[in-house]
Amino acid sequence: MSKQVIATLVLIPFLLFYGLFFSCVQAAGEKEERSWQDEAIYFMMVDRFNNGDSKNDKDVNTTDLQAYNGGDLKGITKQLDYIQDMGFTAILLTPVVDNEEDGYHGYWTKDFYKVEEHFGSMADMKELVKEAHKRDMKVILDFVAGYTGSKNPWLFDKQKQGWYQQEQGENEQIQIIEESPLAGLPHLNFENKEVRKFLINNAKWWVQQTDIDGFRLEDMQSVPKDFWGEFVRGVKAVKQDFFFIGDVSAVDASSVAEYQNMGIGSFLNISSYKNMTKVFSQTGQSPNELYKDWKSDQVVYPNPYLLGNFLDNQNTKRFTRVALEEKQYPPTRLRLALAYLFTSPGIPIMYYGTEIALDGGDPPDNRRLMDFKTDADFLKYISKLGELRKQLPSLRRGTFEMVYDKGGMSVFKRTYQEETTIIALNNTKKTQKVHLTREQLDTNKELHGLMEEDIIRPAKDGYYLVLDRETANVYALAEKTGLNIPFISVLVGINVLFVIFLILVRRRRKKS
Known part of the structure; x- marks a missing residue:
């Protein structure tokens, strides 16, 4: 096997990894101008x-x-x-x-x-x-x-x-x-x-x-x-x-x-x-x-x-x-x-x-x-x-909509481009349970608690939020958790290529 082929096989896993890494960095860096x-x-x-x-x-x-x-x-x-x-x-x-x-x-x-x-x-x-x-x-x-x-x-x-x-x-x-509010000046x-x-x-x-x-x-x-x-x-x-x-x-x-x-x-x-x-x-x-x-x-x-x-x-x-x-x-x-x-x-x-x-x-x-x-x-x-x-x-630029308000328990929804966040405020002396309907939130996703870590998966009729007395939480509407197939595929590909590389190197040594 030529040195060029071996070098290519060695580089492929790294190129795949760094390509994925830099694409993520680029996506994270694409922010709007600060205002x-x-x-x-x-x-x-x-x-x-x-x-x-x-x-x-x-x-x-x-x-x-x-x-x-x-x-x-x-x-x-x-x-x-x-x-x-x-x-x-x-x-x-x-x-x-x-x-x-x-x-x-x-x-x-x-x-x-x-x-x-x-x-x-x-x-x-x-x-x-x-x-x-x-x-x-x-x-x-x-x-x-x-x-x-x-x-x-x-x-x-x-x-x-x-x-x-x-x-x-x-x-x-x-x-x-x-007579001024700043009397004496x-x-x-x-x-x-x-x-x-x-x-x-x-x-x-x-x-x-x-x-x-x-x-x-x-x-x-x-x-x-x-x-x-x-x-x-x-x-x-x-x-x-x-x-x-x-x-x-x-x-x-x-x-x-x-x-x-x-x-x-x-x-x-x-x-x-x-x-x-x-x-x-x-x-x-x-x-x-x-x-x-x-x-x-x-x-x-x-x-x-x-x-x-x-x-x-x-x-x-x-x-x-x-x-x-x-x-x-x-x-x-x-x-x-x-x-x-x-x-x-x-x-x-x-x-x-x-x-x-x-x-x-x-x-x-x-x-x-x-x-x-x-x-x-x-x-x-x-x-x-x-x-x-x-x-x-969405917390700086998003829309602001009150989607629930009862007896001191309130929920706000903020949306900006593809991002949606939920702000829940329990201003009562009791634990509160809130139902957010399918019409209010996309039930093909799930809510991730950010102030207090929590994952709320949708029921058939929407989401149910539970908050302790006198507490608040911020939720991000996110994709459902599970296997990350694209990322796992990259990792599997890297490992397969690396194994092939080791086999080829071993065969080359035997011939030598």
Whole structure:
């Protein structure tokens, strides 16, 4: 037998194996371009997250919630792997600009062009963004345009006359607007073109200096709508794919949606927040109001998948506190709420400390210092939700249909292209059994449980799901398990060819 034939016989098994392997890799790699609706955001108050540099701990007092507690930018950089391991793909930070004394939260701006010294330096900010981008994570900063701190130097600067609302004649001191939701803070005058120009140039500067990926726009309703149009155009001239998520305090979604004409496609979903808190902070509640929100959002917004969903933030009571007030066990309640947050349409935004069920009432009590002594099982639960959202496009882009709702037990169906997932939520005090009909799901397949491992094979009249009390599961509609004939055929072929090769080699040796 020629050497060429022997070499061919040796190569065939490897070619078959690697051909199969690379075809699988290619199929796995054929993903759609990543969009902002594919992100999951971890939101931090910089001062309360992690102290990474003791050198900037000036006047730090960890026993006083209205003083600086020591968190900084280096501290966040050191915990990027921790955040990513939970499944988050982006981080959102409270303002990092230089603030007035005791402005630990970042909302009392003193100098728009300087990093708050308690948080570090511009070099630290650049390093944070650089390290986040290395991990394919995006960075969003809170941007405050409507007001400054009450002791800002501009208030006493003659060259800045006309920069604030309601000037008192020739008096340089500006009358503070007390009727604002941000009572006590002086609001900027947007009829002044210099104010507009300054803020737009400042925003562009931050993007150019740090390469951040987005802004959360604080208190948008305190600023004229037409300014936001100028602002968005100015920033996008620097970075075209820049992301804006608006914070608008409005009664109804249609009032919020008006800001879309300014070029802002994403907003914090206030209605969803209120209903999620109500539904999941106690047992027996139906998520029907949340489903109605989704139906409404589809009418009001061109892309409702971009809405930012959250359980709590720096301005609300912690979800843990709400559950405690309902005399519930917070971790159990959080598991259900987070299951809905990560599997329903929209961008999930989780406030730091949720992973340890951090408690807190109204501000500043809801801004307690982070403790990294996490519960391993709870952390694993969040990580699994984050991983499922990454791996299953239907959880980020799919349709959303309620297929069962009774007494706190609910089931949702999500479909995207050829992929179908089922989200089951048992918000009751008893084990529940749900029947899904042949019309609702293809019975030529089977359901694979992903949060809790389980395989549900179809009965003649459909599927039967059984869930323990106060638990959730995500199911993938998959092909029926059994013998994988094509793969087994390849393996058999490889072994047969290898045996033939050994026989031929042995015969060749005998002839020699």
